[in-house]
């Protein structure tokens with residue numbers, strides 16, 4: 001890709017960027033949120049046409065007008081937010097658009113055979129007949145990868161593939177990528193996780209505010225140098241925090257049971273714990289052990305089966321979401337598109353989603369547009385949310401990381417008593433993670449209670465004052481982060497160990 005420039009209203013997302021990919025290499029693409037990584041890859045995949053610049057494959061200039069052209073050139077892409085049809089089966093998703101319809105009949109036998117062979121060969125376990133809406137995020141990603149392989153692609157673009165995976169799944173993906181490389185396929189890999197780049201990549205190209213800063217050989221660089229190139233300053237990987245001084249109980253959960261949406265059993269099976277003012281309690285666990293359902297129950301997204309939830313001593317077990325919000329609960333949700341934002345609203349409207357009815361923002365049922373805008377502008381400035389048209393930007397057009405920052409700004413600025421933060425730094429760059437971690441600790445130091453749900457053990461160890469490990473819907477252990485290790489937590493998370501009587 002030579003001298004690519006791509007503009008959107010108000011922003012040059014790519015500004016004269018050159019990227020060269022070799023055969024059989026894993027090439028990482030690194031940059032702050034909104035630096036233009038996804039845009040550059042969307043240009044390569046034919047989703048956007050650049051204003052300037054050309055693309056060459058094997059020395060020949062090519063024109064990629066749409067994803068079909070990209071596929072014909074052997075270029076495939078796994079998007080940051082998957083592009084699957086939820087009510088279709090795995091197999092139908094893989095063959096979508098390249099179905100064999102000879103003589104007017106849809107023929108799937110050969111397709112099924114090819115999919116199963118690819119699945120076997122690369123260790124990409126899928127159930128071809130399962131509906132996409134019923135399978136885990138990890139399996140959805142395998143479907144996306146199989147889609148590329150089914151089309152015989154040999155340039156594979158992975159846009160933040162590990163942001164949604166568990167540590168085990170990340171290891172598996174790294175192995176799969178190495179396998180592709182050995183076969184001579186070329187991989188473009190966007191990630192914010194420097195450890196992953198150091199582990200698998202051969203080279204790394206760094207973007208900063210739309211411009212290419214340079215390409216480095218991984219064998220000759222360090223994590224620190226990469227983060228400096230990308231953020232333009234040194235980044236602290238561990239946040240400083242003083243010992244915790246917990247106060248009164250803010251959240252009290254007693255014997256909570258929450259049903260599962262996917263299977264008949266309960267997902268949360270009698271969980272009890274408390275979170276006090278001025279402490280960060282972290283629920284650690286492998287994805288799918290009831291953490292999501294616990295949060296749905298706490299925040300009111302799902303009705304609970306039994307048990308009680310008290311916030312500041314008030315029973316809120318059956319309270320509406322608005323009541324919980326008014327009573328002092330904030331929620332940074334796991335899925336920013338499903339529960340965090342209204343994607344076709346402006347950034348400003350998204351920032352007042354739970355507050356537009358307050359006198360500050362409405363008068364006799366009419367929204368005070370000026371007040372909403374100036375409030376949004378303050379948050380955008382304070383939380384460094386970057387987008388093309390400021391408060392008026394449509395949320396859908398913002399980069400994933402900046403969408404996340406907008407949600408964090410909204411939830412923290414509500415000044416809650418309890419902040420329920422689920423994977424708050426998913427998809428954020430190292431500079432933004434440092435900032436968010438400091439914010440969470442600052443909230444704690446202001447006397448707020450923080451319940452953090454995270455799959456990232458580094459984050460758990462770094463931030464929490466107390467760790468609860470969840471396994472198969474129950475709390476199987478409680479730990480002091482200063483007295484435990486990642487290895488010990490791992491054993492409890494995998495169900496190999498359980499504390500006699502889990503107290504919390």
Ligand SMILES: Nc1ncnc2c1ncn2[C@@H]1O[C@H](COP(=O)(O)OP(=O)(O)OP(=O)(O)O)[C@@H](O)[C@H]1O
Pocket residue numbers: 008009011012013031032033034035036037038039040386387388397398399400401402427
């Ligand atoms: N379709 C679009 N319309 C308008 N602006 C867009 C569109 N797509 C991207 N942008 C803007 O272009 C810039 C670059 O976005 P891009 O998604 O490429 O960043 P990124 O480096 O992938 O970020 P992240 O790490 O947060 O995913 C952002 O400011 C974004 O708001």
